[in-house]
Amino acid sequence: MTAQPQGGVLRWFLSGRWQAGLSIAVLFSLAGLVPFLAAPLFLNCVALVALVTIQAGRKESLEVLVIAGIASMLFTFNPWFGVIFALVAWLPGRLLGEGLHWDTQWSGVVWVLIGLSLLILVLMLWVVPLGAGPDFWQTQMTQMLKPLAKEISKVQMEAVLRMAPLLPGIMAAGLVLLWTLAALLASRWYERYQGLDRPQRVYGSLELPGMLIWLVVATLLGISLLHGALAWPLQNLALLVGTWYLLQGLSFVHLWFAAKGWPTIALLGLYIALILLSQLLLVLSVLGILDRVFHLRQRLLRPRS
Numbered sequence: 001m002t003a004q005p006q007g008g009v010l011r012w013f014l015s016g017r018w019q020a021g022l023s024i025a026v027l028f029s030l031a032g033l034v035p036f037l038a039a040p041l042f043l044n045c046v047a048l049v050a051l052v053t054i055q056a057g058r059k060e061s062l063e064v065l066v067i068a069g070i071a072s073m074l075f076t077f078n079p080w081f082g083v084i085f086a087l088v089a090w091l092p093g094r095l096l097g098e099g100l101h102w103d104t105q106w107s108g109v110v111w112v113l114i115g116l117s118l119l120i121l122v123l124m125l126w127v128v129p130l131g132a133g134p135d136f137w138q139t140q141m142t143q144m145l146k147p148l149a150k151e152i153s154k155v156q157m158e159a160v161l162r163m164a165p166l167l168p169g170i171m172a173a174g175l176v177l178l179w180t181l182a183a184l185l186a187s188r189w190y191e192r193y194q195g196l197d198r199p200q201r202v203y204g205s206l207e208l209p210g211m212l213i214w215l216v217v218a219t220l221l222g223i224s225l226l227h228g229a230l231a232w233p234l235q236n237l238a239l240l241v242g243t244w245y246l247l248q249g250l251s252f253v254h255l256w257f258a259a260k261g262w263p264t265i266a267l268l269g270l271y272i273a274l275i276l277l278s279q280l281l282l283v284l285s286v287l288g289i290l291d292r293v294f295h296l297r298q299r300l301l302r303p304r305s
Contacts, residue, residue: 020048021063025067025069026071026075029072032078045089046089047189049061049090049096054097055190061097096183096186106203109183110207112179117173117244125232125233133232134232138164140164140167166239169236173243187199203254207251208244213292223238249283249286252287253284259301
């Protein structure tokens with residue numbers, strides 16, 4: 001049966017460049033003006049740009065950039081908002097849309113996630129600190145915690161400051177997760193707009209490139225051999241690479257639940273457990289590595305005689 005476009009909000013959003021551009025500009029402006037809503041609004045901005053790219057095309061995506069960028073400046077009365085929109089919302093969304101358009105599965109998106117997150121990590125390690133190294137991030141964290149100095153203990157302050165040098169890796173890892181959610185949203189919206197009853201690009205099919213395992217080996221070896229400032233970039237890289245394999249581990253879990261026919265509520269329970277027990281994130285990252293090395297998903301899907 002031929003898929004038919006659905007009506008509603010998606011049809012209205014994709015019916016013209018002005019609707020798309022102004023809608024995205026409103027969301028992005030609110031993200032900048034309402035900090036506690038910034039993450040979900042920013043997520044939707046990236047996803048909507050990706051949707052425009054995959055459904056309407058590259059030319060329309062560029063037109064949305066111009067419209068939304070100018071509108072963001074006017075809505076916030078800040079000319080820098082247009083530049084920020086282009087760099088932090090439109091560019092990732094455009095690249096994710098290209099990744100979705102490139103492949104019917106997730107290989108295109110995976111390469112976009114790897115490339116973007118490595119770029120962010122390099123910027124946070126060397127460009128933003130201007131060569132100051134980990135001391136820059138400890139200074140920034142100290143300034144941020146000054147208003148809370150009377151509310152947190154000295155032990156807590158020291159613990160946070162010890163984690164401060166890992167902020168580049170933490171920020172890059174957080175953006176990887178946000179961009180992954182944006183790609184999932186854009187893919188689902190696209191399938192809904194096309195009138196498809198079932199998801200065509202299921203998350204359980206996400207796999208990292210096989211050659212990436214050598215980066216894991218090199219990073220762990222470097223951390224064990226190097227110390228101090230020399231090990232600092234590798235420690236941040238390890239956080240980022242671990243997040244990539246967290247996505248692979250979650251993908252395997254999705255595939256496992258689908259293969260076993262377990263209900264969606266069980267998967268929801270897993271995500272609640274991940275929020276409550278952050279140690280499970282490391283377990284899933286290791287599971288992702290084991291899946292890629294030992295081809296666990298192929299064993300799971302292999303027909304039994």
